[in-house]
Amino acid sequence: MSRNLILGAALSSLVVLAALVSFLWTPFDHAAMNIPDKLRPPGGANLLGTDHFGRDIASMIMVGARTSIAVALVAVGIGMTLGVPLGLTAAARKGSWLDEVIMRGNDLVFAFPSLVIAILITAVFGPGAVNAIIAIGIFNIPVFARITRGAALSLWEREFILAARVAGKGAARISAEHILPNVANLLIVQGTIQFSLGILAEAGLSYVGLGAQPPTPSWGRMLADAQTMVSFAPHMALIPGVAIIVTVLGLNLLGDGLRDWLDPRIRVART
Amino acid sequence: MSLLEISGLSLSIHAQPVLHGIDLSIAPGEIVAVTGESGSGKSMTALAVMQLLPGGARCDGAIRLDGTEILNLPESRLCALRGATVGMVFQEPMTALNPVRTIGDQVMETILIHKAMSPEAAEARAREVLDRVGLPPERFPLARYPHELSGGQRQRVVIAMAIALRPKLLIADEPTTALDVTTQAQILDLLKGLVQEFGMGLLMITHDLAVVAGMADRIAVMRHGEVVETGPTRHLLADMRHPYTRMLFQASGHRVDLPPTRTEEPLLQVENVSRDYRLPRRALFARPGYHRAVDGVSFALDRGERLGLVGESGCGKSTLTRAILGLEEVQSGQIRLDGEPVFSGHRPNMRIRRKMQVVFQDPYGSFNPRHRVERLITEPFHLLEDPPEGPERAEAIAEALEAVGLRAKDAAKYIHEFSGGQRQRIAIARALIIKPELILFDEAVSALDVSVRAQILDLMAELCRSHNLTYLFISHDLSVVRTITDRVLVMQAGRIVEQGETEQVFSDPRHPYTKSLIEAAPVLPDPEEIRRSQGHV
Amino acid sequence: MLRYALKRLLSLCLSLIVASVVIFAVIEVAPGDPAAFMLGVNAQPDTLAALRAELGLDVPKLQRYLAWVGGMLSGDFGTSYTYRTPVAQMIADRLWVSLPLALYALALSTAIAFPAGIYAAARRGQPGDMAVMGATQLGVAVPNFWFAMMLVLIFAINLRWFGAGGFPGWDKGLWPGIHALTLPAIALALPQAAILARVMRSSLLDILGEDFMRTARAKGLTRRQALWRHGLRNALIPVLTIIGLQFSFLLAGSIIIEQVFFLPGLGRLIFQAISSRDLIVVESVVMLLVFAVISVNFLVDLAYAAVDPRLRART
Amino acid sequence: QEDITVAMQLEPPHLDPTGAAAQAIDSVVYVNIFEGLTRFQGDGSIVPLLAESWEISEDGTTYTFKLRDGVTFHDGTAMDAEDVKFSLDRARAEDSANAQKALFAGISEVAVVDPLTVEVTLSEPNGSFLFNLAWGDAVIVAPESIEDIKTAPVGTGPYTFSEWVQGDRIEVTRNPEYWGDQPALASATFKFISDPTAAFAAVMAEDVDVFTGFPAPENLPQFEADPRFQVLVGSTEGETILSTNNKQPPFDNPKVRQALAHAIDRQAIIDGAMFGYGTPIGTHFAPHHPAYLDLTGNSAHDPEKARALLAEAGFADGFETTLHLPPPSYARRGGEIVAAQLAEVGITAEITNVEWAQWLETVFRGKDFGLTIVSHTEPMDIGIYARPDYYFQYDNAEFQSLMETLNATTDPDKRTELLQQAQTTIAEDYVNGYLFQLANLSVAKAEVQGLWANAPTAAVDLAAISWAE
Ligand SMILES: Nc1ncnc2c1ncn2[C@@H]1O[C@H](COP(=O)(O)OP(=O)(O)OP(=O)(O)O)[C@@H](O)[C@H]1O
Ligand SMILES: Nc1ncnc2c1ncn2[C@@H]1O[C@H](COP(=O)(O)OP(=O)(O)OP(=O)(O)O)[C@@H](O)[C@H]1O
Numbered sequence A: 001m002s003r004n005l006i007l008g009a010a011l012s013s014l015v016v017l018a019a020l021v022s023f024l025w026t027p028f029d030h031a032a033m034n035i036p037d038k039l040r041p042p043g044g045a046n047l048l049g050t051d052h053f054g055r056d057i058a059s060m061i062m063v064g065a066r067t068s069i070a071v072a073l074v075a076v077g078i079g080m081t082l083g084v085p086l087g088l089t090a091a092a093r094k095g096s097w098l099d100e101v102i103m104r105g106n107d108l109v110f111a112f113p114s115l116v117i118a119i120l121i122t123a124v125f126g127p128g129a130v131n132a133i134i135a136i137g138i139f140n141i142p143v144f145a146r147i148t149r150g151a152a153l154s155l156w157e158r159e160f161i162l163a164a165r166v167a168g169k170g171a172a173r174i175s176a177e178h179i180l181p182n183v184a185n186l187l188i189v190q191g192t193i194q195f196s197l198g199i200l201a202e203a204g205l206s207y208v209g210l211g212a213q214p215p216t217p218s219w220g221r222m223l224a225d226a227q228t229m230v231s232f233a234p235h236m237a238l239i240p241g242v243a244i245i246v247t248v249l250g251l252n253l254l255g256d257g258l259r260d261w262l263d264p265r266i267r268v269a270r271t
Numbered sequence B: 001m002s003l004l005e006i007s008g009l010s011l012s013i014h015a016q017p018v019l020h021g022i023d024l025s026i027a028p029g030e031i032v033a034v035t036g037e038s039g040s041g042k043s044m045t046a047l048a049v050m051q052l053l054p055g056g057a058r059c060d061g062a063i064r065l066d067g068t069e070i071l072n073l074p075e076s077r078l079c080a081l082r083g084a085t086v087g088m089v090f091q092e093p094m095t096a097l098n099p100v101r102t103i104g105d106q107v108m109e110t111i112l113i114h115k116a117m118s119p120e121a122a123e124a125r126a127r128e129v130l131d132r133v134g135l136p137p138e139r140f141p142l143a144r145y146p147h148e149l150s151g152g153q154r155q156r157v158v159i160a161m162a163i164a165l166r167p168k169l170l171i172a173d174e175p176t177t178a179l180d181v182t183t184q185a186q187i188l189d190l191l192k193g194l195v196q197e198f199g200m201g202l203l204m205i206t207h208d209l210a211v212v213a214g215m216a217d218r219i220a221v222m223r224h225g226e227v228v229e230t231g232p233t234r235h236l237l238a239d240m241r242h243p244y245t246r247m248l249f250q251a252s253g254h255r256v257d258l259p260p261t262r263t264e265e266p267l268l269q270v271e272n273v274s275r276d277y278r279l280p281r282r283a284l285f286a287r288p289g290y291h292r293a294v295d296g297v298s299f300a301l302d303r304g305e306r307l308g309l310v311g312e313s314g315c316g317k318s319t320l321t322r323a324i325l326g327l328e329e330v331q332s333g334q335i336r337l338d339g340e341p342v343f344s345g346h347r348p349n350m351r352i353r354r355k356m357q358v359v360f361q362d363p364y365g366s367f368n369p370r371h372r373v374e375r376l377i378t379e380p381f382h383l384l385e386d387p388p389e390g391p392e393r394a395e396a397i398a399e400a401l402e403a404v405g406l407r408a409k410d411a412a413k414y415i416h417e418f419s420g421g422q423r424q425r426i427a428i429a430r431a432l433i434i435k436p437e438l439i440l441f442d443e444a445v446s447a448l449d450v451s452v453r454a455q456i457l458d459l460m461a462e463l464c465r466s467h468n469l470t471y472l473f474i475s476h477d478l479s480v481v482r483t484i485t486d487r488v489l490v491m492q493a494g495r496i497v498e499q500g501e502t503e504q505v506f507s508d509p510r511h512p513y514t515k516s517l518i519e520a521a522p523v524l525p526d527p528e529e530i531r532r533s534q535g536h537v
Numbered sequence C: 001m002l003r004y005a006l007k008r009l010l011s012l013c014l015s016l017i018v019a020s021v022v023i024f025a026v027i028e029v030a031p032g033d034p035a036a037f038m039l040g041v042n043a044q045p046d047t048l049a050a051l052r053a054e055l056g057l058d059v060p061k062l063q064r065y066l067a068w069v070g071g072m073l074s075g076d077f078g079t080s081y082t083y084r085t086p087v088a089q090m091i092a093d094r095l096w097v098s099l100p101l102a103l104y105a106l107a108l109s110t111a112i113a114f115p116a117g118i119y120a121a122a123r124r125g126q127p128g129d130m131a132v133m134g135a136t137q138l139g140v141a142v143p144n145f146w147f148a149m150m151l152v153l154i155f156a157i158n159l160r161w162f163g164a165g166g167f168p169g170w171d172k173g174l175w176p177g178i179h180a181l182t183l184p185a186i187a188l189a190l191p192q193a194a195i196l197a198r199v200m201r202s203s204l205l206d207i208l209g210e211d212f213m214r215t216a217r218a219k220g221l222t223r224r225q226a227l228w229r230h231g232l233r234n235a236l237i238p239v240l241t242i243i244g245l246q247f248s249f250l251l252a253g254s255i256i257i258e259q260v261f262f263l264p265g266l267g268r269l270i271f272q273a274i275s276s277r278d279l280i281v282v283e284s285v286v287m288l289l290v291f292a293v294i295s296v297n298f299l300v301d302l303a304y305a306a307v308d309p310r311l312r313a314r315t
Numbered sequence D: 001q002e003d004i005t006v007a008m009q010l011e012p013p014h015l016d017p018t019g020a021a022a023q024a025i026d027s028v029v030y031v032n033i034f035e036g037l038t039r040f041q042g043d044g045s046i047v048p049l050l051a052e053s054w055e056i057s058e059d060g061t062t063y064t065f066k067l068r069d070g071v072t073f074h075d076g077t078a079m080d081a082e083d084v085k086f087s088l089d090r091a092r093a094e095d096s097a098n099a100q101k102a103l104f105a106g107i108s109e110v111a112v113v114d115p116l117t118v119e120v121t122l123s124e125p126n127g128s129f130l131f132n133l134a135w136g137d138a139v140i141v142a143p144e145s146i147e148d149i150k151t152a153p154v155g156t157g158p159y160t161f162s163e164w165v166q167g168d169r170i171e172v173t174r175n176p177e178y179w180g181d182q183p184a185l186a187s188a189t190f191k192f193i194s195d196p197t198a199a200f201a202a203v204m205a206e207d208v209d210v211f212t213g214f215p216a217p218e219n220l221p222q223f224e225a226d227p228r229f230q231v232l233v234g235s236t237e238g239e240t241i242l243s244t245n246n247k248q249p250p251f252d253n254p255k256v257r258q259a260l261a262h263a264i265d266r267q268a269i270i271d272g273a274m275f276g277y278g279t280p281i282g283t284h285f286a287p288h289h290p291a292y293l294d295l296t297g298n299s300a301h302d303p304e305k306a307r308a309l310l311a312e313a314g315f316a317d318g319f320e321t322t323l324h325l326p327p328p329s330y331a332r333r334g335g336e337i338v339a340a341q342l343a344e345v346g347i348t349a350e351i352t353n354v355e356w357a358q359w360l361e362t363v364f365r366g367k368d369f370g371l372t373i374v375s376h377t378e379p380m381d382i383g384i385y386a387r388p389d390y391y392f393q394y395d396n397a398e399f400q401s402l403m404e405t406l407n408a409t410t411d412p413d414k415r416t417e418l419l420q421q422a423q424t425t426i427a428e429d430y431v432n433g434y435l436f437q438l439a440n441l442s443v444a445k446a447e448v449q450g451l452w453a454n455a456p457t458a459a460v461d462l463a464a465i466s467w468a469e
């Protein structure tokens, strides 16, 4: 196991742990306002200080981890459940019109400026976590479709697939039995990377006010709230910023580590 | 004085010993062949001479090249030696050239990097060596890119690069393994000619004893990182003191004892089959072109008969296999098994499919690494309407595994736990499990070491006896086809150019193509004969 | 080559048509009436109707779509609802900020990423490599808007080396313009540079393992010579893809950064236009961005062919 | 120093103050480029501008304006009675796009008596007619230049329009032909910075000289502590209220609305959302107005009482509703606090952040909301409570007739009495939750003089501004 994997797993599980613990316990009620106690610096009763409404930042970070993880996880889930079958289908029908349609569709989604579309989606359907998930999820679909197709295509050239065809198995069955398990590693690795990108995207959307709505805490919105206060309450910006960086860093390291660990040869698209 | 003097060379990679006390020397104008099975350390020996070893490698001992001790030489001095004093040719011509630079550029680079001459002179020299390796300027201008050349032509470019500065020593690591027999013969001739002409020393690495016998002055046999036997070619072949050398030699010329054919009833009928591949369109609205990979092929295969199919790479052998298996639709003609078409109404005919199985070339790539052996070899059960279940299934698995010389309990293992030869046995077990009437072997032994190959061929003969197999054996290796088949088809550019009883075709080829194939194939000399001619006892 | 270009061009046009339909449909269902927005809370129904007629909002959607597409084909992007000026003019003005910013950021990102990636690849596994890779991991993880906030805090508010944002206009001279774009360009470029450096490194490492690199070494090239002469150009292919993607990202994705630095660029235009329901502006800008992405990809594909002779031949 | 850079949050969509509701237009052009017959002064009083004087007929329906002589538009044409007639007729025309068309509703005829005299006839007396004419929507424009007014405004003011870099700034320069005194500043740049952080940074970095309507009250203490800057805290006409949909159950029940009022802690909202800037109000009326009544005691923070009232109304376990929040931070931040306070008495308010366009469509026109927070920035706008179709849908016949009486009344004392009666009525009906009067926050370099502290209307009166020596 590489250092990347250990460090990545440690950082990621720290965040996940914080999120899970927040269901049972947080230092304070994350939503409880205490305006006279606003903008307390870290240390003292509030370990990480308080925000502009006097809420406990440590508690908000913990509950915010929940939001980030949930949004990114579901968005990756959407990307995988739709993208992977599309990629498998395209690979199985390589060169056919179906392949062509799927791949051109992918290119098209890629061609849309994602942030702008995310803003449009939230403008149409209103801001909120669910719409943020959809907006992020849509852009995950082509990523997974493309990577699945690429890996599946090279697998289709392998002799064991030919052997399965000789055994009379159809494309769907071969895709499920032989292709999918062999691209699983790749998908796990890409999944962690998309997951980290999802967390960044959620933060970005929340930052412009289109992500999770109050009172659900969200790291991106905490940053947005902190914006005007950086100069006199820098902890309000630093803490959520560090939380995002730690999570994304952890997930990326985990992805890299997993890749090296599972299969050093697979390659991952990173954009 | 020798040109290259390796003494007591030991090598370890990440503390894993790879070579132990290698001694080897080459004189100017001498061809020394290093042979041995896969993994015996041949390539590492060559790379040690170039000092291009993989990371983590440590060398002990001494390598003197043209009087200079090269171990411990600084990198800059080594760079000055490489390409100028010693040149190297690698096995894979397809990937040994930089795809984005012209061949002229790449040949000239050898010259320019050593500042041996002015760019104009270098260009002239590049032209000259390309000429010398058989790439005349009319057809092969310097501005060509590697992808515009065939494998054999690329290998010539690589050789031209290696000899551009007339190095004193040329190292060739399996230079012809990836090539056709006819191309191989040409390249070997070319190398021999160059040695004579320039008085170079040639260190030639090959696992093919027949090639070795035909061209080397001296042979070194390697095993597990050691040189087990070395000597002048004729002496060594006549004596063969080391049992390993003897085993290697015997395995190379291994002949099996095929039982006679019993029935005469036709099983497979291929009638006038053609298969086209669509080429990319040349212009936007132009009609796409077609490449005819199989062209009007007809033949029949009787029950119990063993048929061979030989031909150069790309002549359409595998395409024909896929057509017979009903995996792809053919553009014209009919393929019938047991009287029924394998492909009907644009769909493969499943009833017929279950009467056929196939064994592929690559023992590493033909199994899903994520499944256990039991699942791997029972995959053909999918073809059956009512596949065996429970104990019946376990019995079938055990039977198939035991038939190929493995144990029933191997069923629970994963494929990576087996060696190449064992994997090929598992591939045969997979083919046998539904007791097919016809098995297609597509280059089934080409990737194996000679000794393993001999075992698999024996196994096939054994199975013929016990299971009365009918098979189509596809290979580019004539000697193998000769021993394992009754009848043979010779294929060239998608057409069958000659067919007949195996022995007869080989001893008295009619078609010029068959003749050239047989002539080009290197033959293993008969040690008896060498002994007699040399006056040994 | 020509055939290849033509085929790509055809699929480009097709993509644009589909994109225009999608954009129009999505934007048309967005709630919010531009006329109501413009007239505010005290507007009276007849005033509203008058304005809607003036803006051409009362004609059927299909007709509006066709007019919009037709207009764009002839270079007429329509007239902004709120600003009442030609959209083409507005876009052109904003492009003068966004395009230089994107190019500046791209130049910065390549200027950082190439040396870093090559350095790391050449020193694979050594401390130098680890340091570069660690830095890129961090670079990928930092949200660019947060980074921008920190840049403003440090360089504009505390050190006062740069203005906090805003754009003086190119007519005030080249230098003030570049100066004003520097912090935003850095904020945009660093995360992109981190990604690019990683791609550069891994692509180079892939190439370093290729047979022809060994051939080059056998000719007597040093490791460095082999890397520069044979590695780089081959490694460029995946890097080009990323550069292409990044350019479009920088052009479109700078919305937040333009907001933080109050630059009058395309990103801010689109943000304003969405909030004021200036539908025609939104539609045209999104379409333009999609067009930019698609054509950049097209150019990247053509650039491949320039780098890789195999592609030139196949086509 | 003769130039100044004035920053503000919003950029005007165009520069025709008579063609859109956007206050940003007035901020740039009002009394700088365009002038009306009357104008607001910094203290909210109305003084003559292009009208030198006027006479009001006995019955209060005919106004005869005497125009100032020698006034020219920036294009050199003279400003005369024809232009006034044109402007007023254009504003009240059938197809007018004037956002405040109601201001002109009472005009029945505008007649030119001679080039410097105009007679305006009203269909009935209107006590606030002169006040109405001071609005930016009533400025005098010329028919010659009306075509391009949106991008190249031509008015009679002390400054002429020179350049607009869209998305960034507008520049104006002193009008040497101005009829009045030459202002101190030769030129001015209006810069538009919507992002509060950027606003703070821009002021701190001294990129701008003045920031009017500074969007981040949290940063003001820093400016106050810094000798380079001055902070002006004044009042606006903006009553910030928790608007309640009076027709939507359970808000149709006055008890529920009363509970709402007692659930809210105004001071916490002012401290939390506005960092202490803002005056608590108990009714829909500006505290700086002489007729203002402090009715905050009527809806003091009392969660116990709120819970009791809810129980009385049959909502002992609370209920769920929606809270739509438009973009300004008073709404977004205030909304979060309000939601938390409501949660304490058992009311779950689901927050939805909306853009203005969406707010107008769903809340204002669609009336599809439970609660919303918005600042009503029009001066003297208690009249909206007399409009049952207004988005919060308060329908009280008594109040409506009260307003009618008020409109017909010109006697100041009588008016004050009526206004106070109106304030009490809506406060006791708990029509909306009354939060605070929005403060007018400006930051400027310490040397800048003459800035308006209060904002009776959206305006930056450049002519009043100068640099201290
Ligand atoms: N990069 C490497 N790292 C570690 N071990 C290696 C490496 N390359 C080769 N080896 C080991 O060194 C031994 C000798 O390998 P070598 O390539 O010299 O064999 P070979 O005789 O050339 O075989 P083949 O005929 O298959 O080419 C093998 O056991 C192999 O596993
Ligand atoms: N899917 C395909 N599309 C287009 N052309 C193909 C395809 N598969 C094979 N070909 C072409 O058809 C010809 C025959 O190929 P085939 O694989 O049958 O050769 P082969 O005799 O099996 O060669 P080898 O000995 O290398 O396996 C070749 O020229 C090859 O390039």
Ligand SMILES: [Mg+2]
Pocket: B042, B043, B044, B173
């Ligand atoms: Mg080897």
Ligand SMILES: [Mg+2]
Pocket: B317, B318, B319
């Ligand atoms: Mg083949």
Ligand code: NI
Pocket: D237, D238, D239, D376, D377, D378, D379, D380, D381
């Ligand atoms: Ni008001």
